Amino acid sequence: MSWEVARPSRALAVRGLDMAGFRIHGGGSEFLRAIPHPAVTVLLEFGEGRFDIQDPAGRTRTGSLALGLLRDAVPLRVEALECVQVRMSPLAASAVLGMPPSELSGTMVGLDELWGRDVARLCERLHEMPCWQERFALIEATLAARLRDDLPADPEVAWAWRRIAGSHGRYRIEQLASEIGWSRQRLWSRFGAQIGLTPKRAARLVRFDHAVHRLVRGQAPARVAADTGYTDQSHLHRDVREFTGAPPASAAAEPFLTVDDRAWPSTGG
Template sequence: MQQPPPWEIATPSRHSRLPGVAMAGFRARGAAELGVVPFPAVTLAIDLGDEPLTVAGGGWPVRGSAVLGLGAGGLRGGGRDVRCLQVRLSPVVAHAVLEGFAAAGGPLVGWDAVWGREAARWEERLRAAASWEERFALVAAELAARRAEGRRVDPEVAYVWGELVRSHGAARVAGLAAEVGWSRKRLWSRFRAQLGIAPKRAARLVRFDHAAHRLAAGGHPAAVAAEAGYADQSHLHREVAEFARVTPSAVAREPWLSVDEAAWSLPGYLR
């Protein structure tokens, strides 16, 4: 397997953890550049470095702290002497704590376009914090407060999302609609309105993520395709090309996937 880039990675202790939220601190000395592999979470990248972090692709670049939408792909991020606190939010949590994200438009926007002046105030507080653990605790407290006051996702929508994650995207959406007692049309409408993605595409995104990590772990594309439930290797190739805009072999070499085990090892946080 490809060796990970020289990232220093910090993760929170248990008391700073929240359901549906994962956090990690990253630092790299010198120049660093990474491809953003689509992921089934909304990502908040809080820039804490002396030189601005840049995320670009498919439009105008964002310099500084950014919000990346559910499954955002075709992006590249990087900078020099990067120091960044990354927060991954399940779409159920993101619906409550990032209420302005949908209005901001696009899969990539500046954090200030979502939280306004509060974003700059929070950057200052996090930069002034004495440790990563203090930063994690500050972010956890703010997210918990915003979630308590924010918009609610229907329990049925949250359940369907959780089942898609649990099954690695294999659960049948029509069957899940029947389980929660909704029509297919109602599930499609409520799921898309609240999570920002259609349930079938959400299932495909979750399955792609599972396959991408299996490829990064050294799995042969044909074996990964069979394990992940694709019709064949060509089907896997088409899905990878659509989501990541590269080939399966290129996804397997993406450095960012190699740090996932160290940074995002919490089981079930996406639910």
């Protein structure tokens, strides 16, 4: 099975979005896993291939999907696939998808359940386009047109998320609450209701994501643990196994682990 991966050739105008295009050529089924990532993910499938993904409840889904903030890796079977993956921060996801990310947390839904017939029309246009950059431009324009401002997060929640993300998960939750001027309990409640994870779980997910990217780049686990805020290498090992179901060495080799410039250089135009 061979992979083609494409990235946008310019910065996206819509904040909080990240895109990658995939063309996976056949050769039999390949079993992969979707690894938890600190973003809401949209998969727009427009080719004639087939993939199946199993949601946390054990149901098998296929086609264009929206995946919330996952707590564990979920199985994915691919025979052949053409798709664009869009990752967006929970703050952007609320405005684009038209629903709070908390309603998607830990699960996935068919994109047509959110956007109706527009999904089929969009995927038909993607299929007809001759290159990835035109597809990226169409998707960005589509997402920009769908932006809504009637589901905003509390400014305090948005600030807390940005602090957690910007610190790679190393911002103390008590400090967040203190700087916002909320009690720890109020921050816990409002953040969970609007983001879909508790602040502590969000910080763990962001820290794991940062650490596992460094493992993908071949850095030694002991150095990664020391630099990313883990108590020791065993602490890192436990977190990686909890999020991926695999030890660090195996997790770092996952093909679908980190779809970004650090792990996936562009190979298609």
